Amino acid sequence: MRGAWTIAMAAVVAVALAAPSSWAQPKKLVFWTHWEQNPEFNKFYETRGKDFAQKSGYEVQVVTVPYQGYEAKYLAALMGKSGAPDIFMGMTHHWCGQYDFCDKMPADLAKTWDENLPKYIVNVGKWKGVRYGIPIEHGNFQQMYIDTDLFKKAGLDPDRPPKTLDAWLAAMKKLTVLDAKGEPSQVGFALRHKGHPVGITDKFLPFAHAFGARMLSPNLEKATTFANSAEMVAALQFYADLVNKHKVASIAFPTPEDAFGQKRAATIFRESWFFGWVKKNAPDVAFKVYALPCGKACPGAGNLFPWTNMVAKSSPSKQAAWDFMRFISNAKDDLDQHQAQGILPVWTANLESAYVKSRPDYQSTQEMLKQPVPPEYYHPKSNELATAFGEAVVAALYGKGQPQPLLDEAAAKMDRILKD
């Protein structure tokens, strides 16, 4: 008798260990995101999910996936179908373009979003004209942050920032302080030069666009004569000169954020989440946010990482997932969610709200959004293309070659990638 009890208990334990966590629980929509740095934003889905559950019976469970390795996890899960999330956050042109994992957005919802997004972001979430995803980040274009104290110390007026690249370079020179050995101890510009080449490309693109260059042809099918155009060479030369000729930026300074936070760099081009970081990690830095300086063209509000929410095609709860998206697709939810985390809301209507008006980047955002939309590169192979391009940029920064041959090589590589 005792033996039978032991076996029974062991069986119960074994079953409890092996049982999936969704046994005998309310229906759930599983939402995967890798935006670990925005916990309040993510929690919003669960909070609203509880409201949603009252009318639909579906709660929302948010699973935060580490950014490091998220592609592998997404790919395996979406291929496996039954372990896949119902809703997930990523880039549309990868998961809906390169792969076919996404469900098409219902027409009414797509219309709502097309009508309420600012023009630069309308194409985000679309693949070949069809909408699959909802953009969640509005302020992931870069803007210019300046350290007002350093500006004043250099004799510059922090209320009258440079508006052209030439004026900007002149200011950078004034803001750079060299030490006894001729190496910069304080730089004008905090440059991003390390890490994955995709990130390097992301940071260089505003300069490229300001020179009137673009990485790919408008139909995204060719790289040669675009990635290595005369304008692009000029842009890369300008960029590399910052480090090698004028020494207003340095590759010896590790992360640009730390350099700015430590008051060792006077300007940094960063996205809108950055001032939250500064307030928390470098509270004694006095700063202002301005639009990026223009060259031949204005950099505009561009971005290489358009994050969107998508619904998985294989989800058994597709209908409920879209219903939830409808439930939160309105100006109020958009404002509440983004305000909770301190990032810019996405709906055009909210860009004039009191919250946005109170942000330090209100004016600069308005100004940049008025500029023409810069080139977009929403191609399934964007990662690989940006990597090949970024390698040329890094090589130029490290003085490993001249811009023209480096870009020629990168363009050829990019064309090979496109043709493959």
Place this chain on the structure above:
Amino acid sequence: MPPAYLKRQRRAGLLFVLPAVIYFGGVFLVPLLESVIGSFYRTVPGGATQFVGTRLYVKVLTDPTFWQAVGNTVSLLVMSVPVTVVLALAVALGLHRLRSLKARSAWAAMYFLPFSVSLVAAALVWQWIYDPVYGVLNHVLAALGVPPLKWLQSLDLVRPSLALVNVWARLGFDTMIFLAALQAIPAEYYEAAAIDGAGAWPALRRITLPLLNPQIVMVAILELIFNFKVFDTVYATTQGGPAGASQTVIMLLYDTAFKYFRLGDASVMAVFVFVALLLVTLLQWRLFRRQVEY
């Protein structure tokens, strides 16, 4: 040897290895085969796969980026493996000489400590140590009058810097293997040698090293394999930069599979890694191994 005895031997041997063989076959063989088969397919936009024969092999094996990654990996290997093996041996021998077991345990534990930290955490800590501005390494150098170095941000120093992290992380593990082996050598061997009048160095060369041969070969093979496959340390710090100087084969494999979505190409690289490591391991096994029994 009577045939019945041999037969019983063979059956017993097979039975002993069976659990391991079944496990590895079940868990790894099937995914491995699927991955190798995948090297003959490419993913087209839309997600479908298309059979392309050996086209991907030609593509990968003629890609200069791939060979640059191979070169980086070999360079890292050459810097890490011999240093790790020799240092581990030296430390194990040093620890073994300590009379006090307490002292031996304490120092051995300190050498082993790096192994207890996950590679990601170790990489992040070292990145901080290597930081050109805030890093303690440059501060020490400054105290010695040496100008600050760029370490992980330098095209020349990035690979040695990463190699150092690998050596640091693996040293204790190999030391422990050697130490356990040293402690298992029966004392009579040394006593006999001492009676014969042999000094410390000859005893080392003629007794210790030959008797440690199984472990030395094993450690050398394991270090080579480990350093070839290094991923976490690079991924957490340089991500293959600057300008591809620290991009190893596995980093490239990961990016190819999951950032560029070219699983077929990645499988080709995996096959390459496997064949290369197999050849080198067989070489090491054949060249350096001696049959050893106490």
Place this chain on the structure above:
Amino acid sequence: MKPARLGWLTAALVAAGALCVVFPLFWMAVTSLKTVPEIQRLPLHVFPDRWSNLDNYREVFQRQPFGRFLLNSALVASVAALSSAVVSSLAGYGFAKFRFPGHAVLFFGIIGILMVPFQSVVVPLYLWINRLGLLDTYPGILAPDLVSVFGVFLMRQAIEVVPSDYVDAARIDGAGEFGIFWRVILPAVKPAIATLVIVKFMWTWNELFWPLVVVNSPTMKVVTLGLVSFTNMYFIEYNLVTAAAVVSVLPILAVFLAGQKWIVRGVVMSGLKG
């Protein structure tokens, strides 16, 4: 050089080396007691302003159920270590002391698994685990960790040096094969087994990639996943990462110190042999 002097020199070198090796970990521990402004302060301060500053640790446990992560890691690592020890010893004995058809192929086949980059089998393996319904479960997390290739290798090398005479003598005495394994072989390789258990425990404890792919629920996460959540695509929270790393190292230290005793005791016993 006189033996005594050599002895002192050796001890000094060993000690110096140990201190160098431990320094980064000391740095890690010290950083975990600093606030963010302290970490970025120049010129560099080695020691934290307040040795009693446990804010980072508090935040680590507040942000996520880190205690649960520790439990999960402990469970997974223990099971993996024990099963590895058992199966690897058996296999190591079979490969070391027996000649059967295919033994070389099988041995190198197993070693060959080490040569396969895990990144290339992770998707097919995940799909299989998915089909078996083991995603987000302990068996799922354990699947690739139950037997260690290194373990088979280590045990083979360790058992190889045990004199075959002992085995033959036991056979002549009429002992069964498993009995020989249990009574002759295992006691002779105790240090190696202890090494294997410790190493496998630590290795599994520190695994990141597979748990990342197979775990979804916060309650099933392991310590490494908790640690990595303090890094994101923009920046690294060094103060929290170091605190989490210290927390995750402490249990391993305990295992190591316990295992060390077994190694030492095993040494004493094998010293009596022969």
